[in-house]
Amino acid sequence: TWTMLNIAEEQIERVREQIGDSGIAICGLSGGVDSAVAAAIVQRAIGDRLHCVFVDHGLLREGEAEQVERDFVAATGVNLHVYDARETFLAALAGVTDPEEKRKIIGREFIRAFEAAEATVLGEAAEQGDKVGFLVQGTLYPDVVESGGGAGTSNIKSHHNVGGLPEDLEFALVEPLRTLFKDEVRLVGEQLGLPAEMVWRQPFPGPGLGIRIIGEVTADRLDILRRADAIARQELTRAGLDRDIWQMPVVLLADVRSVGVQGDGRTYGHPVVIRPVTSEDAMTADWARLPYEVMERISTRITNEVEEINRVTLDITSKPPGTIEWE
Numbered sequence: 001t002w003t004m005l006n007i008a009e010e011q012i013e014r015v016r017e018q019i020g021d022s023g024i025a026i027c028g029l030s031g032g033v034d035s036a037v038a039a040a041i042v043q044r045a046i047g048d049r050l051h052c053v054f055v056d057h058g059l060l061r062e063g064e065a066e067q068v069e070r071d072f073v074a075a076t077g078v079n080l081h082v083y084d085a086r087e088t089f090l091a092a093l094a095g096v097t098d099p100e101e102k103r104k105i106i107g108r109e110f111i112r113a114f115e116a117a118e119a120t121v122l123g124e125a126a127e128q129g130d131k132v133g134f135l136v137q138g139t140l141y142p143d144v145v146e147s148g149g150g151a152g153t154s155n156i157k158s159h160h161n162v163g164g165l166p167e168d169l170e171f172a173l174v175e176p177l178r179t180l181f182k183d184e185v186r187l188v189g190e191q192l193g194l195p196a197e198m199v200w201r202q203p204f205p206g207p208g209l210g211i212r213i214i215g216e217v218t219a220d221r222l223d224i225l226r227r228a229d230a231i232a233r234q235e236l237t238r239a240g241l242d243r244d245i246w247q248m249p250v251v252l253l254a255d256v257r258s259v260g261v262q263g264d265g266r267t268y269g270h271p272v273v274i275r276p277v278t279s280e281d282a283m284t285a286d287w288a289r290l291p292y293e294v295m296e297r298i299s300t301r302i303t304n305e306v307e308e309i310n311r312v313t314l315d316i317t318s319k320p321p322g323t324i325e326w327e
């Protein structure tokens with residue numbers, strides 16, 4: 001912890017030097033640990049001159065948007081701009097069932113939404129005579145190595161189609177996690193007092209629940225999946241297994257129905273698949289042998305508490321041949 005305090009302080013100092021006494025920075029938050037820790041470090045360095053942007057695309061799990069909007073802000077005091085893009089994402093995803101098509105649409109809409117949010121923030125800053133010159137990113141050391149990155153004072157161009165701003169803006173990149181591994185990032189996050197759920201969050205794909213609904217993504221289906229997923233996560237946590245299990249996607253087979261008996265009568269509901277895996281790096285994975293009692297509680301609670309779901313199934317496929325996600 002002594003070393004971790006040092007790492008945090010060292011990064012805060014470096015950011016302070018890079019951005020200077022009057023520089024202004026912008027940072028996109030995803031709900032994940034990397035962007036949160038990067039933002040927290042920069043906030044400590046430059047305070048309210050950091051503007052964080054959170055695009056709520058409606059594809060996060062239960063409680064995750066609130067974690068950013070409420071708990072993270074309370075813990076760090078960051079200056080947060082929330083951009084509600086839930087309707088836009090649903091409209092763009094209407095009728096789409098192909099996994100890669102979903103990914104493309106979600107990626108495209110995310111960039112659009114972030115740029116629109118960014119434009120608002122930059123516009124407000126400009127009104128006060130400020131120019132935003134820095135973009136914060138949560139790049140980790142393994143990403144730097146993988147991309148063959150060098151010393152690390154790169155610039156990035158951001159394109160805008162939004163009125164009132166130059167088409168191309170140039171930002172200097174601020175990457176306070178560039179020398180850190182994931183476990184160090186988590187420890188720094190703890191040191192900076194971030195919410196534990198964020199710091200210890202298991203990997204979660206950028207396209208979010210959008211690729212965990214097999215079939216079209218709709219508001220109703222997201223709601224069903226969110227409730228089932230919350231129960232599965234609660235029970236995993238309650239069993240003390242969060243750190244043993246790499247990830248546990250819950251997948252809604254939205255176009256499949258099967259007959260069941262729930263309460264007083266016959267139902268015709270949807271199945272969910274529970275996909276707990278162990279892994280070192282997500283390149284390969286083994287299906288996790290969850291204790292029977294834990295599986296039982298997950299199954300009983302989901303079918304009792306989520307009336308649209310009448311069957312809980314377990315994925316016992318390793319990777320390869322199965323991927324971790326179903327799409």
Ligand code: XMP
Nearest residue numbers: 103203204205206207282319323324325326
């Ligand atoms: P697969 O399903 O390929 O997943 O075994 C390997 C790891 O990557 C995550 N994943 C994604 N992450 N965007 C992301 O940011 C994506 O489109 C995406 N698809 C898969 C997955 O959760 C697992 O950790």
